[in-house]
Amino acid sequence: MNILPAAGAAALALASGSAHAAEAKRAPFGTLADGRAVEAVTLTNTHGVTARIINYGAILQSVQTPDRAGKSAEIALGYDSMDGYLKAPNYFGATVGRYANRIAGGKFSLDGKQYTLALNNQTNALHGGKVGFDKVLWRIVDVKNGPAPSVTLSYTSADGEEGYPGKLDVTATYTLDDSNALTVEYKAKTDKPTIVNMTNHSFFNLNGEGSGKSILTHVLTLPAEQFTPVSAALIPTGERRAVANTPFDFRTPRVIGDRVRDGRDQQIVFGQGYDHNYILGAADAKGLRAAARVEEPSTGRVLEIATNQPGVQFYTGNFLDGTAIGRSGLAYRQSDGLALEPQVFPDTPNQPAFGSARLDPGQTYRSVIVYRFSTSAR
Template sequence: MRIVQEQWTEVDGRPIIAYTFTNDNGMEVTCLNYGCIITKILAPDKYGNYENVVLAFNEFSPYLTNSPYFGAVIGRVAGRIREASFELNGKTYQLHKNENSNHLHGGQKGFHHVVWKAVEFSTKEAVGVQFSYTSPDGEEGYPGNVDVQVTYTLNNQNEFIISYHATSDKDTPITLTNHTYFNLSGNLKSDILHHRLKIKSNQFLELDHQFIPTGVLLNVENTPFDLREGKLLKEGIEANHPQIALVGQGYDHPFLLDSRHAEEIVLFEPESGRTLIIETDEPGVVVYTGNHFPSGMKVNGMPSRKYLGICLETQALPDAVHHPHFPSCILRAGEVYSSMTKYTFRVHQA
């Protein structure tokens, strides 16, 4: 197990460090102290080749805008909040409007544009980095001073674990996630249309024309959203379904998970044999198939296009502040927000 660091650039006079940690099998993760952004995960295919399976920029400057949120930690609240406002304890809070009249992924700054304090660690069985940041009361309109820790850990079982921890001195909404896009073909040899996705979920959320949940829970049965037995993404994306067409002919939907830490999300790419198993204690996952990648953008040195990666955002349900029947995303003062998502990389030889 080893970890190395390299300064990439500076932002406002603060060094931006790339941390690369490697396990004893040769699996490798690279991340930045800017936005906790994951820029590389080298995972083996069925022939033993280690290739990058995440989307990233080859240069730092695009991360200053990073409209796809490549690899970043999202907060304080992942997803959209309708009309960029919410009511809590009898008071209305106005948030920054950064997507039309709505608030998206923590606002204009958000945790994805923060330079985090980073402390690396290494043991016999694991290696990684713990990031920390204090979000001040009023940042982006949110109440409370919030202390946040995000820990990235890689072990010798080829498990990459993200742990989130937060406390606040005022009641505040919080739901953190990571916005890494995966492409298991390796080094972007193909798009994600022939990846197979399996999710243990009986329900997904209906979205309106702004891609915000209406509050209606829909049954997946007899729809492209029935991924319980696994489905080629191409099959779902090309289906004639109004919710698929609504978001740019693809998925951009929250699913309610039926189990926790029981291989509830499995992504498989047959040519490489790579399998990604995602397990979490979050109530849902937002599946986004890159339907709206900006044109003219270079991704891993290649021109961007639709369906180049899939984002699997384990989190509380979007816009939960406006839907009392959703699991609550409110962190009470003095309580602890704690969440963990594990990404296990395996190889299928057949």
């Protein structure tokens, strides 16, 4: 699967024209309850693709791309002001950590010592806890203009924050290049052994966030031979199950809505749709694995994702319940957005067969996500 096709990028460039300047612009975005200022940095390339990042939660607040006719639209779920992110965050566009996804019982052991985490998902710890990386103010440390504008943000997580050991120094860098690739790079260093698993939790709708259409008509290709089944509590059972002959088989392009409600499959019932980790294949020479390709046939918009992580969580917005009112004024409901979150496997600290999420002093954690935007021919 060619995750980064030059032809697709060229098609988007042709559709949108080249009357834009590649740049990074910094501007106010609001304030927190304690008066601290929140800022936004908007990255723009010459093909009319824009990505806006706010330093609250290192959130990818906006992504705008043209369709095959050159008409630009917002394709990321989210809010136009801080009020929404504070009242109903839903992880829209958020940087999640210290540990993305679920840890069973909110407990894990490291070097013979058990650590207890904040529980914020029934009996589990989810996405870093009650005040994870998505709910803190990061510091903007660098903004670069040029052919590939970027912004780098930093945050220091104190030893013991949300129950995690070790002081963790983290950076998040967003770079938008002229091939329509938005690269997100997370790095972290610690002063004592800890666990780290960071990802971006953007919800995308290639129809346009304000279209009123769901993602169920999107066509997904996910080149994974296996996924990790879960219990009713959405914790992996430890099994690696083949996708063949199941609703989880997206090795060839499939419409998401075809099987998302297949109640004959217990895993679909448990997740109320797709909310599962897929095991990705081997990395290429650059250390990247093809994670997913999503196409919306009517607009022609295409999103492709590559990563250096071993898995990707595919989530169809099953728990969006209409209480969040997005930037367009529409209530976000089930399947109004999809998330594809590259990461290590859920609950890895309690399941050694899944590998390791451990980070030791002297090491550097590095997670890379590449979002490539293009358009398809009709």
